[in-house]
Amino acid sequence: MMDEQQKAAEKQDEDFMKDLEQEITELKCRDSELEQLSQTDHHPHLIQIDPSLYRPPNTKNWSEISMKTVVSVETLRRALTQLQETLDDKLTQTVLRRMHQYAVDVTLDPDTAHEKLILSEDGKQVKHGDIRHKLPVNPERFDMFVCVLGKEGFSSGRFYFEVQVKGKTDWDLGMARESINRKGDFTLSPQNGFWTVRLRDENDYKARADPDVPLSLRVSPQKVGVFVDYEEGLVCFYDVENRSHIYSFTGQTFTEKLFPYFCPGLNNKGKNSARMIITPVHNTK
Numbered sequence: 001m002m003d004e005q006q007k008a009a010e011k012q013d014e015d016f017m018k019d020l021e022q023e024i025t026e027l028k029c030r031d032s033e034l035e036q037l038s039q040t041d042h043h044p045h046l047i048q049i050d051p052s053l054y055r056p057p058n059t060k061n062w063s064e065i066s067m068k069t070v071v072s073v074e075t076l077r078r079a080l081t082q083l084q085e086t087l088d089d090k091l092t093q094t095v096l097r098r099m100h101q102y103a104v105d106v107t108l109d110p111d112t113a114h115e116k117l118i119l120s121e122d123g124k125q126v127k128h129g130d131i132r133h134k135l136p137v138n139p140e141r142f143d144m145f146v147c148v149l150g151k152e153g154f155s156s157g158r159f160y161f162e163v164q165v166k167g168k169t170d171w172d173l174g175m176a177r178e179s180i181n182r183k184g185d186f187t188l189s190p191q192n193g194f195w196t197v198r199l200r201d202e203n204d205y206k207a208r209a210d211p212d213v214p215l216s217l218r219v220s221p222q223k224v225g226v227f228v229d230y231e232e233g234l235v236c237f238y239d240v241e242n243r244s245h246i247y248s249f250t251g252q253t254f255t256e257k258l259f260p261y262f263c264p265g266l267n268n269k270g271k272n273s274a275r276m277i278i279t280p281v282h283n284t285k
Contacts, residue, residue, distance in 0.1 A: 103281035109151040150260030166222040167274035170265030195235040
Protein backbone atom coordinates (compact mmCIF):
# COMPACT_ATOMS: atom_id res chain seq x y z
CA MET A 1 0.00 0.00 0.00
CA MET A 2 2.80 2.39 0.93
CA ASP A 3 4.63 1.59 -2.32
CA GLU A 4 1.51 2.27 -4.40
CA GLN A 5 0.83 5.56 -2.62
CA GLN A 6 4.43 6.62 -3.02
CA LYS A 7 4.33 5.88 -6.77
CA ALA A 8 1.11 7.90 -7.12
CA ALA A 9 2.72 10.80 -5.25
CA GLU A 10 5.80 10.67 -7.46
CA LYS A 11 3.62 10.58 -10.62
CA GLN A 12 1.71 13.65 -9.40
CA ASP A 13 4.96 15.51 -8.74
CA GLU A 14 6.32 14.53 -12.17
CA ASP A 15 3.20 15.94 -13.87
CA PHE A 16 3.53 19.18 -11.96
CA MET A 17 7.18 19.43 -12.95
CA LYS A 18 6.38 18.84 -16.65
CA ASP A 19 3.74 21.58 -16.58
CA LEU A 20 6.13 23.94 -14.85
CA GLU A 21 8.97 23.22 -17.29
CA GLN A 22 6.64 23.76 -20.26
CA GLU A 23 5.54 27.11 -18.86
CA ILE A 24 9.13 28.14 -18.24
CA THR A 25 9.99 27.29 -21.85
CA GLU A 26 7.05 29.31 -23.16
CA LEU A 27 7.95 32.27 -20.96
CA LYS A 28 11.54 32.18 -22.19
CA CYS A 29 10.37 32.21 -25.80
CA ARG A 30 8.05 35.13 -25.13
CA ASP A 31 10.80 36.98 -23.28
CA SER A 32 13.15 36.48 -26.22
CA GLU A 33 10.56 37.78 -28.69
CA LEU A 34 9.75 40.79 -26.55
CA GLU A 35 13.46 41.52 -26.14
CA GLN A 36 13.85 41.56 -29.92
CA LEU A 37 10.79 43.73 -30.25
CA SER A 38 12.08 46.26 -27.75
CA GLN A 39 15.24 46.73 -29.75
CA THR A 40 13.58 47.51 -33.09
CA ASP A 41 12.73 50.96 -34.31
CA HIS A 42 10.52 49.73 -37.15
CA HIS A 43 7.06 50.68 -35.86
CA PRO A 44 5.09 48.94 -38.63
CA HIS A 45 6.64 45.74 -37.40
CA LEU A 46 4.87 46.25 -34.09
CA ILE A 47 1.52 46.06 -35.84
CA GLN A 48 2.39 42.66 -37.32
CA ILE A 49 3.37 41.13 -33.97
CA ASP A 50 1.28 38.25 -32.78
CA PRO A 51 -1.39 39.74 -30.46
CA SER A 52 -0.80 36.92 -27.98
CA LEU A 53 2.40 38.65 -26.93
CA TYR A 54 0.34 41.44 -25.43
CA ARG A 55 -1.82 39.15 -23.35
CA PRO A 56 -0.70 37.92 -19.94
CA PRO A 57 0.76 34.46 -20.18
CA ASN A 58 -1.68 31.60 -19.59
CA THR A 59 0.13 30.08 -16.59
CA LYS A 60 -0.81 28.55 -13.28
CA ASN A 61 -0.49 30.56 -10.10
CA TRP A 62 2.28 28.38 -8.68
CA SER A 63 2.33 30.27 -5.38
CA GLU A 64 -1.04 28.67 -4.65
CA ILE A 65 0.05 25.17 -5.62
CA SER A 66 1.98 22.88 -3.32
CA MET A 67 3.40 19.47 -3.99
CA LYS A 68 0.83 17.60 -1.95
CA THR A 69 1.87 13.98 -1.86
CA VAL A 70 -0.67 11.24 -1.25
CA VAL A 71 1.28 10.12 1.80
CA SER A 72 1.87 12.97 4.22
CA VAL A 73 4.86 12.96 6.52
CA GLU A 74 2.60 12.31 9.51
CA THR A 75 0.83 9.43 7.75
CA LEU A 76 4.15 7.93 6.77
CA ARG A 77 5.48 8.35 10.31
CA ARG A 78 2.46 6.57 11.76
CA ALA A 79 2.75 3.77 9.24
CA LEU A 80 6.45 3.30 9.94
CA THR A 81 5.86 3.41 13.71
CA GLN A 82 3.14 0.79 13.44
CA LEU A 83 5.37 -1.34 11.23
CA GLN A 84 8.25 -1.02 13.70
CA GLU A 85 6.00 -2.02 16.61
CA THR A 86 4.71 -5.01 14.66
CA LEU A 87 8.23 -6.13 13.81
CA ASP A 88 9.35 -5.62 17.43
CA ASP A 89 6.40 -7.68 18.69
CA LYS A 90 7.12 -10.50 16.24
CA LEU A 91 10.82 -10.43 17.12
CA THR A 92 10.07 -10.51 20.85
CA GLN A 93 7.62 -13.39 20.42
CA THR A 94 10.27 -15.35 18.54
CA VAL A 95 12.90 -14.56 21.17
CA LEU A 96 10.60 -15.57 24.03
CA ARG A 97 9.79 -18.88 22.36
CA ARG A 98 13.49 -19.62 21.99
CA MET A 99 14.24 -18.53 25.55
CA HIS A 100 11.97 -21.19 26.95
CA GLN A 101 14.58 -23.81 26.14
CA TYR A 102 16.84 -22.10 28.71
CA ALA A 103 14.24 -22.15 31.50
CA VAL A 104 15.71 -22.95 34.93
CA ASP A 105 14.11 -23.86 38.23
CA VAL A 106 14.61 -20.94 40.62
CA THR A 107 13.77 -21.01 44.34
CA LEU A 108 14.29 -18.39 47.02
CA ASP A 109 17.17 -18.70 49.48
CA PRO A 110 15.87 -18.18 53.04
CA ASP A 111 19.42 -17.64 54.31
CA THR A 112 19.58 -14.39 52.32
CA ALA A 113 16.06 -13.10 53.09
CA HIS A 114 15.50 -9.94 55.13
CA GLU A 115 13.88 -10.57 58.52
CA LYS A 116 10.56 -8.99 57.50
CA LEU A 117 10.09 -11.06 54.38
CA ILE A 118 7.62 -13.93 54.30
CA LEU A 119 8.65 -16.82 52.07
CA SER A 120 6.37 -19.67 51.05
CA GLU A 121 7.31 -23.20 52.03
CA ASP A 122 8.12 -24.13 48.45
CA GLY A 123 10.42 -21.11 48.07
CA LYS A 124 8.48 -19.73 45.13
CA GLN A 125 6.67 -16.76 46.70
CA VAL A 126 7.73 -13.76 48.76
CA LYS A 127 6.09 -10.69 50.27
CA HIS A 128 6.85 -8.11 52.93
CA GLY A 129 5.37 -8.52 56.39
CA ASP A 130 5.09 -6.12 59.30
CA ILE A 131 6.70 -8.50 61.80
CA ARG A 132 10.44 -8.90 62.15
CA HIS A 133 11.24 -12.58 62.44
CA LYS A 134 14.07 -13.83 64.61
CA LEU A 135 16.44 -15.37 62.10
CA PRO A 136 20.06 -16.45 62.36
CA VAL A 137 22.54 -13.65 61.69
CA ASN A 138 24.78 -14.63 58.81
CA PRO A 139 26.89 -12.84 56.16
CA GLU A 140 24.49 -13.78 53.37
CA ARG A 141 21.40 -12.11 54.83
CA PHE A 142 20.24 -8.62 53.81
CA ASP A 143 19.76 -6.50 56.93
CA MET A 144 18.42 -3.18 55.57
CA PHE A 145 16.59 -3.70 52.29
CA VAL A 146 13.69 -6.16 52.10
CA CYS A 147 15.16 -8.40 49.44
CA VAL A 148 16.18 -12.00 48.87
CA LEU A 149 18.32 -13.93 46.40
CA GLY A 150 17.61 -17.07 44.50
CA LYS A 151 19.19 -20.20 45.89
CA GLU A 152 20.62 -21.21 42.53
CA GLY A 153 23.64 -19.35 41.13
CA PHE A 154 24.90 -19.34 37.54
CA SER A 155 28.43 -18.83 36.26
CA SER A 156 28.06 -19.72 32.56
CA GLY A 157 25.61 -20.29 29.74
CA ARG A 158 22.11 -18.98 29.26
CA PHE A 159 19.15 -19.14 31.61
CA TYR A 160 15.62 -17.81 31.84
CA PHE A 161 12.90 -17.56 34.50
CA GLU A 162 9.57 -15.77 34.99
CA VAL A 163 8.15 -13.88 37.96
CA GLN A 164 4.56 -12.78 38.52
CA VAL A 165 4.21 -9.21 39.80
CA LYS A 166 0.46 -8.85 39.32
CA GLY A 167 -1.26 -6.52 41.79
CA LYS A 168 1.96 -4.98 43.10
CA THR A 169 2.74 -1.27 43.31
CA ASP A 170 6.46 -1.63 44.10
CA TRP A 171 9.09 -4.23 43.26
CA ASP A 172 12.67 -4.78 42.11
CA LEU A 173 13.73 -7.74 40.00
CA GLY A 174 16.87 -8.87 38.23
CA MET A 175 20.27 -10.37 38.84
CA ALA A 176 23.06 -9.80 41.36
CA ARG A 177 26.62 -11.02 41.56
CA GLU A 178 27.68 -13.15 44.50
CA SER A 179 29.97 -10.57 46.12
CA ILE A 180 27.36 -7.78 46.48
CA ASN A 181 27.10 -5.83 49.69
CA ARG A 182 24.25 -7.26 51.77
CA LYS A 183 24.61 -5.13 54.87
CA GLY A 184 23.50 -1.54 55.32
CA ASP A 185 22.68 0.87 52.53
CA PHE A 186 23.61 0.29 48.88
CA THR A 187 22.56 1.42 45.42
CA LEU A 188 21.28 -0.96 42.78
CA SER A 189 23.47 -0.48 39.72
CA PRO A 190 25.70 -2.57 37.44
CA GLN A 191 28.75 -0.92 39.02
CA ASN A 192 27.66 -2.35 42.37
CA GLY A 193 26.83 -5.77 40.93
CA PHE A 194 23.07 -5.42 40.31
CA TRP A 195 21.21 -5.61 36.99
CA THR A 196 17.60 -4.82 37.80
CA VAL A 197 14.41 -3.06 36.78
CA ARG A 198 11.98 -1.65 39.31
CA LEU A 199 8.46 -0.32 39.80
CA ARG A 200 7.43 2.48 42.18
CA ASP A 201 4.02 4.04 42.83
CA GLU A 202 2.15 1.64 40.50
CA ASN A 203 3.41 3.05 37.18
CA ASP A 204 6.92 4.46 37.63
CA TYR A 205 9.18 1.97 35.85
CA LYS A 206 12.95 2.37 35.64
CA ALA A 207 16.03 0.36 34.81
CA ARG A 208 18.65 0.78 37.53
CA ALA A 209 21.50 1.61 35.18
CA ASP A 210 23.24 4.47 37.10
CA PRO A 211 21.77 6.81 36.21
CA ASP A 212 18.32 5.23 36.18
CA VAL A 213 16.63 4.90 32.79
CA PRO A 214 12.88 5.75 32.75
CA LEU A 215 10.86 3.09 30.96
CA SER A 216 7.76 3.94 28.92
CA LEU A 217 5.70 0.75 28.87
CA ARG A 218 2.49 0.44 26.89
CA VAL A 219 0.92 -1.67 29.63
CA SER A 220 1.92 -2.68 33.14
CA PRO A 221 3.60 -6.12 33.12
CA GLN A 222 1.80 -8.79 35.11
CA LYS A 223 4.60 -11.31 34.64
CA VAL A 224 8.24 -10.49 33.91
CA GLY A 225 10.68 -12.80 32.17
CA VAL A 226 14.41 -12.51 32.91
CA PHE A 227 16.96 -13.86 30.43
CA VAL A 228 20.72 -13.93 30.95
CA ASP A 229 23.49 -14.80 28.53
CA TYR A 230 26.55 -15.00 30.77
CA GLU A 231 29.21 -15.08 28.05
CA GLU A 232 27.57 -12.27 26.04
CA GLY A 233 27.16 -10.05 29.12
CA LEU A 234 23.44 -9.73 28.54
CA VAL A 235 20.52 -9.34 30.99
CA CYS A 236 17.10 -8.89 29.33
CA PHE A 237 13.64 -8.24 30.77
CA TYR A 238 10.38 -9.06 28.99
CA ASP A 239 6.65 -8.61 29.56
CA VAL A 240 5.63 -12.25 29.23
CA GLU A 241 1.88 -11.86 28.72
CA ASN A 242 2.15 -9.01 26.22
CA ARG A 243 5.26 -10.51 24.65
CA SER A 244 7.12 -7.22 24.62
CA HIS A 245 10.63 -6.15 25.49
CA ILE A 246 11.11 -4.08 28.66
CA TYR A 247 14.85 -3.39 28.89
CA SER A 248 18.26 -4.96 28.27
CA PHE A 249 21.63 -4.49 29.91
CA THR A 250 24.18 -5.18 27.18
CA GLY A 251 27.95 -5.33 26.97
CA GLN A 252 28.36 -6.32 30.61
CA THR A 253 31.29 -8.33 31.97
CA PHE A 254 30.50 -11.14 34.40
CA THR A 255 33.39 -12.66 36.33
CA GLU A 256 31.60 -14.39 39.19
CA LYS A 257 28.44 -16.31 39.96
CA LEU A 258 25.11 -14.52 39.37
CA PHE A 259 21.97 -14.97 41.48
CA PRO A 260 18.36 -13.96 40.81
CA TYR A 261 17.44 -10.91 42.90
CA PHE A 262 13.95 -10.23 44.30
CA CYS A 263 12.57 -7.29 46.26
CA PRO A 264 8.77 -7.32 46.80
CA GLY A 265 8.80 -3.79 48.27
CA LEU A 266 7.25 -2.64 51.51
CA ASN A 267 3.73 -3.74 52.37
CA ASN A 268 2.62 -0.08 52.48
CA LYS A 269 -0.46 -0.65 54.66
CA GLY A 270 -1.70 -3.41 52.42
CA LYS A 271 -1.42 -1.50 49.13
CA ASN A 272 1.54 -3.64 48.08
CA SER A 273 0.63 -6.88 49.83
CA ALA A 274 0.60 -9.01 46.67
CA ARG A 275 3.33 -11.63 46.43
CA MET A 276 6.14 -11.92 43.94
CA ILE A 277 5.73 -15.43 42.55
CA ILE A 278 8.28 -17.48 40.62
CA THR A 279 6.08 -19.22 38.06
CA PRO A 280 6.69 -22.23 35.82
CA VAL A 281 7.78 -21.38 32.29
CA HIS A 282 5.19 -22.59 29.77
CA ASN A 283 6.07 -23.14 26.16
CA THR A 284 3.99 -20.96 23.81
CA LYS A 285 3.46 -21.20 20.09
